[in-house]
Amino acid sequence: MDKKNIKQKILHFPLTKVIIGLIVCGLIIGLGQTLIQKGLNFTNIDKDLKTLIGGIFVAVLAIISYTYLFKFYEKREITEFSKKGIIKNLLIGLVLGVILQSLTILVIYLKGGYSVISINPILFIIPPLTSGITAAIIEETLFRGIIFRIPEEKLGSYISLLISAFIFGALHISNPNSSLSAGIGLAIQAGLLLGAAYIYTRNLWFPIAIHFAWNFTQSAIxxxxxxxxxxxxxxxxxxxxxxxxxxxxxxGPEGSIQATFFCLIATIILLVLSHKEGKIIKPYWRE
Structure with missing residues (x-):
């Protein structure tokens, strides 16, 4: 085997692609965030609006960096961000995210644990809107677009789903007020559900919409x-x-048992539908 073939195999080995993808996209996102923040500091725009503009800029930068990197790296069209069916995937994802979060809060309400103290000005939605957009787009691009999608090509859908869910949950254990149980819950709620959403549609708009709706409804509403x-x-x-x-x-409600239960049900439904429609990828040793 010549050296050129060895280099190509190493370059296109799944772990290599994941590492390069995370490094390149991470650096571009980080640099873009620094530059936009410095630029906005020279303006007299309201602080919350600055954060929103900066958040949207960085989110768009994540999509652009991912698209151009893997278009060049993998020599293919990036269908994960295809415009085909985008409205349908976004709308269904938004509805599903809102329903799942609302059911979670409903359980708390029915047990007498939820009450409204005040309704605030409409502009108070800007911080959670910013957080929801940036977290949904950046995390789905990196986790489902890179950490899940690339290993799936060799390991198959189910193994890659478990690995990416484990990583997602483990990283959230370091969050404020987190715990092992909260990390396990998020691994199921987001790790499995959003991975299953990607498998079913084979694009990132669907999991992005679910992720955004879940976070935004939970915080803003x-x-x-x-x-x-x-x-x-x-x-x-x-x-x-x-x-x-x-x-x-x-x-937060994500640490509740009902949140995990409702999201697990949605995950199972999406995986069953994916299996019926032949969208599950088998590991390479079973092909």
Whole structure:
């Protein structure tokens, strides 16, 4: 085997592609965030609006960097961000995310643990809107677009799904007010569900929409913490109290048992549909 073939095999080995993808996209996103923040500091725009503009800029930069990197690297069209069916995938994803989060809060409400303290000015939705957009687009681009998609080509859908879900949950254990149980919950709620959403549609718009709707509804509408983080302003200021198993405690409703249950049901449905439609990729040793 000549040296050129060896280099090509190493360059296109899944782990190599994952590492290069994360490094290149991560560096571009980080650099872009620094530059846009410095640029916005020279303006007199409202602080929340600056954050929103910066967040949208970085989110768009994540999509652009991913698209051009893998178009060049893998010599293919980037169908993950295809415009075909984008409206349908975004709308269904938004509805699904809102429903899942609303069911989670409904359980807390029915057990007497949720109450509204005040309804705030409409502009209070800007911070959670910013957080929702940036987290959904950047995390889905990196996790489902790189960490899940690339290993799936060799390891198959199910193994790659478990690996990417484990990594997603493990990284969130370091979040404020987090715990091992919260990390396991997020591995199922986001790691499995959003991976299954990608498998079913084979594009990133669907999981991005679910991710955004889940976070935005949780913070902006219901006034709850998101993955242990408190948003400075929300449309509704609420009080959530009760046993941690159904409220999630300071970590937020994502740490509750019902959030994991509802998201697991949605995951199973998406995987069953994907299996029926032949969208599950088998590991290379079973092909």
């Amino acid at each position: 219901f006034g709850a913490n998101v993955s242990g983080n408190t948003i400075s302003k929300t449309l509704i200021t609420s009080k959530i109290e009760g046993a941690e198993w159904f409220t999630g405690g300071q970590f």
